[in-house]
Amino acid sequence: MRALEGIRVLELGQFIAAPFAGQLLADHGAEVIKVEPPEGDPMRQWGIQLKEGQSLWWPVIARNKKSVVLDLRHPHGRALARRLALASDVLLENFRPGVLERLGLDPRSLLEEKPSLVVARISGFGQEGPYRDRAGFGSVAEAMGGLRHLVGFPDRPPPRAGLSLGDTLAGLFAAFGVLAALRVRERTGRGQVVDMALTDAVIAALESVLTEYSATGRVRERTGNTLPGLAPSNLYPTRDGRYLQIGANADGPFSRLCQAMGRPELAEDPRYATHRARGAHQAELDELIAAWTQEHALEELDRLLARHGVPAGPVNTAKEVAEDPHFRARGAVVEVETPLGRLLMQGVVPRLSETPGGIAWAGPSLGVHTREILEEVLGLGEEAWAELVAERVVAWAERA
Known part of the structure; x- marks a missing residue:
């Protein structure tokens, strides 16, 4: 049925x-x-x-x-x-x-x-x-x-x-x-x-785009791979020339990302310890993470972040979607x-x-x-x- x-x-x-x-x-x-x-x-x-x-x-x-x-x-x-x-x-x-x-x-x-x-x-x-x-x-x-x-x-x-x-x-x-x-x-x-x-x-x-304009008079603009004030959430380059999307903008995932990076102290740093602080220091935080991801191959990073419970995933082509065992299993x-x-x-x-x-x-x-x-x-x-x-x-x- x-x-x-x-x-x-x-x-x-x-x-x-x-x-x-x-x-x-x-x-x-x-x-x-x-x-x-x-x-x-x-x-x-x-x-x-x-x-x-x-x-x-x-x-x-x-x-x-x-x-x-x-x-x-x-x-x-x-x-x-x-x-x-x-x-x-x-x-x-x-x-x-x-x-x-x-x-x-x-x-x-x-x-x-x-x-x-x-x-x-x-x-x-x-x-x-x-x-x-x-x-x-x-x-x-x-x-x-x-x-x-x-x-x-x-x-x-x-x-x-x-x-x-x-x-x-x-x-x-x-x-x-x-x-x-x-x-x-x-x-x-x-x-x-x-x-x-x-x-x-x-x-x-459009999510909150119209409401933002109504309340503030500001028009949301194009921002490329990021959303202003939402960090870290971006595409980060890897050693093998690919890109990994990391979405660790909440406190818990960010702390786990810091552990995966071998930099647990970043989660306590006043510049990054809260959602608003990370948003205010978005550019420097993205640079810091990108410098780390460029030292590793994409598959290595993907496995590492998955083990630490960090939301992340590669930018897949049709070939990679087609061959992914998870998508086939589901x-x-x-x-x-x-x-x-x-x-x-x-x-x-x-x-x-x-x-x-x-x-x-x-x-x-x-x-x-x-x-x-x-x-x-x-x-x-x-x-x-x-x-x-x-x-x-x-x-x-x-x-x-």
Whole structure:
């Protein structure tokens, strides 16, 4: 048994945010019906690296989903999508505001016909507000929501993180919103609309940045590898040319770091004995620690600090994450059979003790579940199926 077994989700989103939310729900057992256009979802082509001309992102973001091809440009395709929505528990989409309505899937009419439906809508700026109709991608949300301003060093332009953080955050919050709405439905029998903006998701992750500005008028700026007043917490160079992140900014971990360094007296030094004192002497403390770490190889330091209970860890590449025995043991990194062979990908999170999620299959071939879903969910007969195929409203594959 998986936690979301019995929940059917119709996913109409493309690119990243809604598909990532759908991935999370599917990982925990929801039946996610992924509707694709005849040419396939754009994610089948996205990603920095390809194998045999195919995306290496698709096997991850579409795993555990059922691929159904419907041409929503055709009236019959839109009619089938509406029927599927009304046969589902959740409708998940990330079109620009107004597109869902033009497809005949406006939430108001859907909820009138099926009051228990949950409609999760992800867009750049949300369904309301002055920016409602603006196009928005995750990178734009990261910039406008204040995240990008905080990344990098103060003397350089703010870089991107190398991942689609805005989309991922929005997908995560949308999945959380779906679960909250389903919990309410258990009590009331009624669904609702979950309105998730990419910018809202980024702003929600700003910790105390806005409160600091409100209280002091000061704007937090880029500070590179450190946070002002938080010491020691930095990347420190090692003898073999790598970097180790050490986070020993609390009194206990700092004392243990001093023991590991063979400098226990530093923990009693008035310049470093308290959190505020260490923050005031951050630069000199970082120099002192860096001089020590440069005398040792990274693996040696990592083992030493682990023995002393100091929070620390190397800056890993994908190769090192993939080969780390801890991540393999926890299932954070798993090997999955895909049409492109056995590939590594991230595992299912979070881990549930009684109803763990899992990966039943990687991203499916285009339209492989079309006939199955239209027959089993909508009761579509042979004659109707043949007509839809003839009109090129649907498409399907014979193999997974």
